[in-house]
Amino acid sequence: MQTTNERPVCHRAEDLVTYLYNEASAAEAQDFAGHVETCEACRAEFAVFRQVHESILLWRNEALGAAFSPAPQAAPVLAEATDSRQFVRHARKLPALAALREFFSVAPLWLRGATALAVLLLCVLGVLAISGSWNKQVRVASNSGGQKTYTETQFKNEVAKQVDKQVSDFKKSQTQSSTNVVVGSGVRTTTQQNSPRRELASNRALSRSQRGLTRAEREQLAADLRLMPGRDEEELPFEFPDEPNQ
Amino acid sequence: MEMVSSDEQMVERALSGDPEAFGEIVRRWERRIFALAFGMLGREEDARDATQETFMAAFRNLRGFRGEAKVSSWLHRIAVNQCITRQRRAKVRSETGLEDEAEKNAAVFALPAEISPARTAEGLERSVAVRRAVCALPADLRQVVVMKEFEELTFQEISDALELPLSTVKSRLYTALRQLQMRLQKFGEQVG
Numbered sequence: 001m002q003t004t005n006e007r008p009v010c011h012r013a014e015d016l017v018t019y020l021y022n023e024a025s026a027a028e029a030q031d032f033a034g035h036v037e038t039c040e041a042c043r044a045e046f047a048v049f050r051q052v053h054e055s056i057l058l059w060r061n062e063a064l065g066a067a068f069s070p071a072p073q074a075a076p077v078l079a080e081a082t083d084s085r086q087f088v089r090h091a092r093k094l095p096a097l098a099a100l101r102e103f104f105s106v107a108p109l110w111l112r113g114a115t116a117l118a119v120l121l122l123c124v125l126g127v128l129a130i131s132g133s134w135n136k137q138v139r140v141a142s143n144s145g146g147q148k149t150y151t152e153t154q155f156k157n158e159v160a161k162q163v164d165k166q167v168s169d170f171k172k173s174q175t176q177s178s179t180n181v182v183v184g185s186g187v188r189t190t191t192q193q194n195s196p197r198r199e200l201a202s203n204r205a206l207s208r209s210q211r212g213l214t215r216a217e218r219e220q221l222a223a224d225l226r227l228m229p230g231r232d233e234e235e236l237p238f239e240f241p242d243e244p245n246q
Numbered sequence: 247m248e249m250v251s252s253d254e255q256m257v258e259r260a261l262s263g264d265p266e267a268f269g270e271i272v273r274r275w276e277r278r279i280f281a282l283a284f285g286m287l288g289r290e291e292d293a294r295d296a297t298q299e300t301f302m303a304a305f306r307n308l309r310g311f312r313g314e315a316k317v318s319s320w321l322h323r324i325a326v327n328q329c330i331t332r333q334r335r336a337k338v339r340s341e342t343g344l345e346d347e348a349e350k351n352a353a354v355f356a357l358p359a360e361i362s363p364a365r366t367a368e369g370l371e372r373s374v375a376v377r378r379a380v381c382a383l384p385a386d387l388r389q390v391v392v393m394k395e396f397e398e399l400t401f402q403e404i405s406d407a408l409e410l411p412l413s414t415v416k417s418r419l420y421t422a423l424r425q426l427q428m429r430l431q432k433f434g435e436q437v438g
């Protein structure tokens with residue numbers, strides 16, 4: 001054993017590197033392992049060389065990517081092979097979970113805390129959003145001003161209420177009209193006589209649109225609208241056809 | 247089932263005019279040649295250029311390939327020569343002032359293109375120190391280290407590629423590891 005650079009060197013240097021890189025046969029490995037137990041120089045160098053080897057591998061993996069393997073790929077891709085500049089991008093691709101684990105293992109404490117807080121906040125906001133959407137009333141209709149919104153139940157109740165009201169009003173008006181009006185007589189009622197002409201005209205127009213006017217009704221309408229010829233107007237050539245709009 | 251042709255058969259096919267044969271050789275060896283160039287030059291950009299030049303030189307000298315050696319050994323020798331040539335050129339540029347200070351610093355401290363976002367300052371310093379230590383090795387030691395660590399070749403494959411005796415390869419690697427350890431200590435690494 002000689003000494004170089006203040007460290008003892010064993011004559012089995014070549015065996016040492018063969019053993020270090022796992023290229024020794026089983027017999028050679030067993031023989032050298034026994035030697036290392038008794039040789040202080042080989043034991044120390046083996047530990048040091050292994051650290052150097054690991055440092056180089058670390059550099060290589062960081063530079064070329066952890067998944068980099070110098071062995072050629074199995075499947076031939078000639079289109080890529082012809083472009084010699086394409087292969088040099090060895091992106092370091094980690095699964096999401098592994099990347100997250102790596103991040104938390106090496107990130108400073110404050111960054112870990114901030115990330116955890118952000119995730120927690122995101123979760124709380126998510127829960128609030130979900131619960132809000134559950135409790136939120138389903139908007140099925142709004143009033144004309146757009147101010148008030150109705151839930152489905154409210155909307156149904158409101159419709160039922162309005163329908164009842166309309167029915168009761170209708171019944172009430174029917175009862176009133178049965179006492180005051182002689183249906184189809186063509187005689188003006190008390191109510192109609194007292195109502196404004198405009199209301200009468202509109203009512204008649206409505207009934208006309210539904211069933212057409214009888215002659216008596218048309219004459220009544222003309223009289224209401226002062227279209228019948230008076231004594232001083234008899235010479236005017238007014239004629240009323242049987243059917244309007246002819 | 248299609249039989250996989252050997253590298254030597256692919257060279258013969260390329261010489262007989264098969265346009266895809268050389269592309270297949272490139273595909274088979276590009277990663278290893280790139281790893282070798284990266285380990286020798288220490289920069290991805292340089293390694294990419296050196297790899298491209300290696301395959302271009304191989305294509306130009308395809309007729310000069312002797313069937314006595316393996317294609318892999320032939321390619322490795324071309325790649326090592328390309329890397330050494332590039333380093334010499336860079337050294338000349340640096341000495342004659344053609345390379346400015348920023349470029350010179352970039353050559354020494356250039357970081358790898360793919361940096362993990364979670365890298366710590368300690369890890370960064372360590373990688374830079376290792377790269378500088380490897381790049382500072384003499385070329386004959388450096389190429390053995392790179393072929394072993396980056397290309398993961400066996401001692402016998404390195405011996406074949408460099409046409410050196412097996413014992414020489416091992417002793418060179420041993421010497422290289424010792425020098426690396428001393429350089430890393432010098433850079434402040436607690437390796438030893």
